[in-house]
Amino acid sequence: MSVAATEAAVEPQGPSAPVELTDVSRWYGNVVAVNEVSFRLEPGVTGLLGPNGAGKSTLLHLMAGLLAPSAGSVRISGRPAFGDPHVYRVIGLVPEREAVYPFLTGREFVEANAKLQGLPDPAAAARRAIAEVDLTDAQDRPLGGYSKGMRQRAKVAAAFVHDPPILLLDEPFNGMDPRQRLHTMAFLRRLAEEGRTILFSSHILEEVERVADRVLVVIAGRLAASGDFRAIRRLMTDRPHTFTLRSSNDRRLAAELL
């Protein structure tokens, strides 16, 4: 009986999610950057939304195994994220910091990432990833001469080169021009439709609105809301929705409304 009860209690959570955080806190000295956050990421695009300094990057770095949680657990496909280099086979990471190796060309950079992942044909994988982010024309120029948006795309290609099922992107659209932004957004949507789990952070509501199916809202280190984007959007009373009604019979419509 007790066994059955335990199973029943556990079952709603199902098998291990690609990314799972349970009661995760992270503090630096006296400053709490992330405060008792729990969520699971499922395949699809999830937007991590919040103002600057809310703890988005800390959360992303916790998921990427680059920070150890002060309390709670961060699991990637059921395994602890921190301290295990093997999680990087299933994770692709686009860090927020702009720094890249300025002396490498775009192709060399993406190919180096492919080789570090131990791919059998790094050159082919790099070619494919570079084409996906529309950087083929600039691939033989050194990264030091790239614009910010091009560098961002090179970072996306490097993160995606080993075709990971989980992609974590920290402010990926920063510095991209509107066309590049739309192109990268469409690319992320396509990756998600192929069954990947994608999380990107942003402080811009419109970006999240365009790409994400689900959203996690972080404010001051706490998870303020999570779930379907439209459901949360409806709750945002400070940003009113505008509806335009057209009718073939305005008089009748007015009468109905009144």
Place this chain on the structure above:
Amino acid sequence: MNAVIASITLRQLLSRRRTLLLLALSALVILVAVLRRLSSTGSDAKFTADLLSTVGIATLMPLVALIFGTGAIGAELEEGTAVYVLAKPITRWMVMTTKLVIAIACSIGLTSVPILVAGLVAGGEGSTRLALAFALASAIGSALYCAIFVALSLVTSRAFIWGLGYVLVWEGFLSGLFTGTRTLSVREQTLAFTQAIANPAADVFKATLPLGTAVVVAAVVGVAAIGISLRRLTRIEIAGEVV
């Protein structure tokens, strides 16, 4: 060794402007040797030993190792590119040893090679053996310095200053005042190795540290430095935003 990390580290270390400064310093050692050889005084083993120990071992070796040792991992962590190497399915042990080996190789290239050339050029009685001994000992000294500076760069973000302080204050200043501090001086250990390899006449060159002490202390310090580096790199955290 990981070939990709090795080639990136190599290009990173050699593409810095500081490397040009080191090249100039290496060339200076050889230039002094050439000038002495051409001068009317001619070659003299005592001069060769003095040149190699003061300019080569005491100045060139620590500076080169300091720049390459702190640049191999520390600079990458500071600039933020380390994430591309650390967020990969590669053990930290592999990352650490590859970067250390490259730092050591670069240091030997800019320290031991000019020391050998300068020693051969400067000449003097038994100078070939002396030059070889200084070059070999400086290779060991460079490796030890690199191990220490790599560890230092993983312990503090001000590794360059601490390393420079160690070289200037501990090795340069305190070693002259208190003989006990020489035990923990890479420079003195290197000179002890030189003495053991070359076995020169006492009036040409004499190390102050006994060989036994130098070997034991160097081994302990080297192993400890590698241990600390590995421990730090395994647990290193990369924060997203500075809170």
